[in-house]
Amino acid sequence: MILLNHYLVLSGILFAIGTAGVFLRRNLITILLSIEIMLNAVNITFVAAGRYHGSVDGQIITFFVMTVAAAEAAVGLAFVIALFRHRESLSPDAFTSLKW
Amino acid sequence: MLSLIDPALVAHLVLIFVVFNCLVLASAFMVWMERKVCAYIQDREGPNRVGPEGLLQPFADVIKLVFKEDLRPKAADAFLFMIAPVISTATAFAAFSVVPFGTETTLFGLLSEPVRLEVTDVNVAVLVIFAVTSMGIYGIVLAGWSSNSKYSLIGGLRSSAQMISYELSYGLALASVIMVANSLSLREIVVNQSGYWWYVIPKWYVFLQPLGFLIYMTAGVAETNRAPFDFPEAEQELVAGYHTEYSSMSFALFFMAEYINMVTVSAVATSLFLGGWLGPLLPSWLGWIWFMIKVLLLLFFYVWMRWTLPRYRYDQLMEFGWKWLLPAAVLNLIATAAMVIWLG
Amino acid sequence: MQVIAFYILAGVAVLASLGVIGQRNPMHSVMLLIVAFGAFAGLYILLDAPFSAVTQIIIYAGAIMVLFLFVVMLLNAHTEDDMVPATIGPRTLKMGVLLSILLSGEMAWALTQIGQSAFSTDPGAISSISSVGHIGSVLYSTHAFAFEVTSILILVSMVGAVVIAGRPRRER
Numbered sequence: 001m002i003l004l005n006h007y008l009v010l011s012g013i014l015f016a017i018g019t020a021g022v023f024l025r026r027n028l029i030t031i032l033l034s035i036e037i038m039l040n041a042v043n044i045t046f047v048a049a050g051r052y053h054g055s056v057d058g059q060i061i062t063f064f065v066m067t068v069a070a071a072e073a074a075v076g077l078a079f080v081i082a083l084f085r086h087r088e089s090l091s092p093d094a095f096t097s098l099k100w
Numbered sequence: 101m102l103s104l105i106d107p108a109l110v111a112h113l114v115l116i117f118v119v120f121n122c123l124v125l126a127s128a129f130m131v132w133m134e135r136k137v138c139a140y141i142q143d144r145e146g147p148n149r150v151g152p153e154g155l156l157q158p159f160a161d162v163i164k165l166v167f168k169e170d171l172r173p174k175a176a177d178a179f180l181f182m183i184a185p186v187i188s189t190a191t192a193f194a195a196f197s198v199v200p201f202g203t204e205t206t207l208f209g210l211l212s213e214p215v216r217l218e219v220t221d222v223n224v225a226v227l228v229i230f231a232v233t234s235m236g237i238y239g240i241v242l243a244g245w246s247s248n249s250k251y252s253l254i255g256g257l258r259s260s261a262q263m264i265s266y267e268l269s270y271g272l273a274l275a276s277v278i279m280v281a282n283s284l285s286l287r288e289i290v291v292n293q294s295g296y297w298w299y300v301i302p303k304w305y306v307f308l309q310p311l312g313f314l315i316y317m318t319a320g321v322a323e324t325n326r327a328p329f330d331f332p333e334a335e336q337e338l339v340a341g342y343h344t345e346y347s348s349m350s351f352a353l354f355f356m357a358e359y360i361n362m363v364t365v366s367a368v369a370t371s372l373f374l375g376g377w378l379g380p381l382l383p384s385w386l387g388w389i390w391f392m393i394k395v396l397l398l399l400f401f402y403v404w405m406r407w408t409l410p411r412y413r414y415d416q417l418m419e420f421g422w423k424w425l426l427p428a429a430v431l432n433l434i435a436t437a438a439m440v441i442w443l444g
Numbered sequence: 445m446q447v448i449a450f451y452i453l454a455g456v457a458v459l460a461s462l463g464v465i466g467q468r469n470p471m472h473s474v475m476l477l478i479v480a481f482g483a484f485a486g487l488y489i490l491l492d493a494p495f496s497a498v499t500q501i502i503i504y505a506g507a508i509m510v511l512f513l514f515v516v517m518l519l520n521a522h523t524e525d526d527m528v529p530a531t532i533g534p535r536t537l538k539m540g541v542l543l544s545i546l547l548s549g550e551m552a553w554a555l556t557q558i559g560q561s562a563f564s565t566d567p568g569a570i571s572s573i574s575s576v577g578h579i580g581s582v583l584y585s586t587h588a589f590a591f592e593v594t595s596i597l598i599l600v601s602m603v604g605a606v607v608i609a610g611r612p613r614r615e616r
Contacts, residue, residue: 002450004561007491010454012551014461016544021465023540029470029516033477036508037461040484043496051491052561054569056579059496060587063579066503067594071601073508077515078609084519085612180475224576227498234506238478241510245471245517257517264510284576 007048014041026091028080032073039069116219123196127359128158134403141407168348173248180246185350188239188357195232195364198225200287202377202388218287225286226274229368233270233323237263239357240325243346258414259325259332265421266322266329272429273316276436277372280308286368290376302380306373311432313373317398318425320365322417324358327406331414366398367391374398450490457483474512481505492574 014037021034043062050058080090087094132147132155139146147154172181200218222228237260244256281289295303306313322329346354370376374394377387412420460480467473481504488497564570572578583591 001562002447002490004563005555005558006450006454007487008555008558010457010487012548012555013458016548016551017458017461017465020544025465027470029512029519030465030473033464033470033473033512036477036504037464037480040481040504043500044484044487047488047491047493047496051493051573052563054564054566054573056573056582059493059573059579060583062493062496063499063583064587064590064594066499067598070503070508071597073511074605075601075608077511078605080515081519081609090519177471180471222494223574224494224498227495227502231498231501231506234502237506237510238513241513241517245513253517257514260510264507 004048004052007044011041011045011048014038014044026093028083028090028092029077031092032076032080035076036069036073039065119196119219120193123193123360123363124356126363127356128162130359130362130399130403131158131161131355133399134406137400137403138407141404162352165348165352170348170350171346177246177248180242182350184239184243184246185346185353185357186239187242188236189353189360191232191236191239192357192360192364195229195236196360196367198222198228198286199364199367199371200290200376201367201391203384216287221285221287223283223285226278226284226289226372229286229364230267230271230274233361233364234267236357236361239354243354247346255332262325262329262332262414262417262421263323265418266319266425269315269421269425269429270319270323272426272433273312273319274372276309276312276429276433277305277316279433279436279440280305286371286376290371290378293375294378302375302378304373304375304378309373309432309436311428312436313369315425315429315432316369316373317365317401319429320369321402321405322421324361324365326358326362326402328409328412329417330406331411331417362399362402363395366395366402369398370394446490449486453483453486453490456480457487470516471513474509474516477512478505478509481509492570494574495576495579 018034018036018038018041021037022031025031025034043065046058046061046065048058050056050061083095084090135157136146136154147157150156150160172178197219198221200216200221202218204216240256240263241260242256244252244254244259247253247256277289278284281292283289283292289305293302293304297303301307321327325332370391376394377384377391379387379390379393382389457480460476460483463476464473464480467476481500485497485500485505488494488500
């Protein structure tokens with residue numbers, strides 16, 4: 001018997017993995033990939049909650065989250081390309097010139 | 101003992117086996133048809149030595165390819181190099197899983213319940229086909245990248261950029277048909293096309309959506325990287341594009357994937373626009389014969405186009421896809437929506 | 445049957461995500477994330493949401509990941525990089541660990557407050573969730589404004605991406 005709790009725990013684990021990826025990896029592209037994992041964890045929560053309440057709103061929010069994630073990935077990758085052209089490096093530690 | 105084996109399950113497994121084998125045989129048949137049609141267009145005879153009219157030629161080709169050495173460039177990423185043709189072929193086969201090719205059959209009374217002639221029917225079948233064809237891009241991109249050769253990389257990138265661009269028009273043509281049919285399930289779309297206007301013209305969607313049909317076929321030809329949109333794998337330009345470094349069975353897998361993609365595009369076009377398995381004169385349980393005839397007609401059209409039309413240059417190809425086909429598809433969608441609202 | 449499917453799909457999703465953050469080569473990370481997206485789509489099918497499953501494959505695995513793949517290939521980013529951050533000192537590390545433990549403790553506590561919540565097996569509710577027509581009608585009626593704003597968002601991001609990543613303009 002799979003309960004809503006199983007899906008919530010899975011989503012929590014995936015969100016934690018995504019957060020760990022954002023903090024620990026020093027490669028801009030991998031950071032963006034970890035952000036995608038976090039967004040997907042949230043999507044799973046929405047669909048599972050929608051199924052639990054018998055409402056279709058969960059899937060609708062998921063649809064919007066997917067679209068926003070696509071837009072954000074496009075702009076984020078454009079930034080990565082522009083930054084790479086400037087410094088020839090994909091590590092966020094190379095772009096610290098404004099740090100005090 | 102026999103009650104342990106569920107006859108419906110066995111029937112489904114047999115159906116899957118039959119469909120798979122028919123697809124593989126269809127790709128072999130396509131090899132023969134392409135060479136024969138090409139030959140007759142070029143005023144010569146084509147393969148005529150192996151078997152009657154050269155019909156066993158594809159099998160001779162396969163035997164030759166199997167005996168070739170499977171090369172792998174040393175600097176290539178081994179896992180991705182190996183898995184790229186597998187992805188191409190697997191997605192090509194998987195897209196055919198939701199295509200219905202006939203009504204129900206009871207195999208002349210052997211089965212207690214009728215079994216529908218399709219591998220499965222989901223109520224989002226059209227979207228499944230779209231999703232699986234989007235996954236087919238990875239086979240080409242990974243092949244181009246993992247071969248670690250400049251011809252393959254450029255060919256792979258060009259090919260996948262072309263496929264992504266034409267996917268938009270493909271999806272919009274599908275959306276127009278969905279609006280008219282009011283359903284996403286391919287079986288329901290075919291069933292909606294039964295009947296005749298004035299007892300003569302069948303109610304196929306090609307008469308309701310002629311521009312949609314043209315857009316779909318053009319985008320389908322571009323999606324499968326066939327002429328006149330086959331610049332990325334043109335022999336004169338890039339050696340052989342993304343499959344330059346492949347040999348023997350991997351090469352055969354890419355070829356098979358291309359032909360089965362063609363079969364899938366033709367089969368989906370038949371279901372959406374040409375009435376699927378519907379046709380006069382034959383009883384409904386023989387509808388799969390009509391399906392085969394229509395798919396063969398579209399495949400012949402594919403081959404005919406390849407050997408008749410010149411090839412688009414890559415920038416002409418991309419310009420056509422974005423500046424002409426996409427606006428046409430959008431206009432078709434808007435016009436269809438207006439007609440659906442106006443005519444109810 | 446559903447239990448087995450859930451555990452297999454969840455296991456694949458978690459392992460693939462761990463692979464994404466653990467792999468040195470960004471190309472392999474992208475491939476593993478595509479596998480993870482496939483597992484998510486399977487989970488959506490288990491949750492009677494076939495439309496979400498198919499749009500997940502079309503949008504995420506079919507479009508966004510191709511974009512990532514192109515950028516990885518363009519920037520030649522398939523070389524190794526540092527995995528351990530070189531600029532995190534011992535105090536920041538302790539703060540990070542403490543905050544992570546707090547976060548996971550809070551999530552665990554929140555989950556215990558729910559109680560056992562089983563999914564409903566009402567066939568009417570299930571068919572209304574999984575019907576694409578229903579999703580479409582709600583999307584275009586109740587959420588029509590958000591839908592239109594999303595289309596403007598996509599247009600803006602498309603123009604923005606082209607401008608930001610475009611060829612550097614020549615100095616006049």
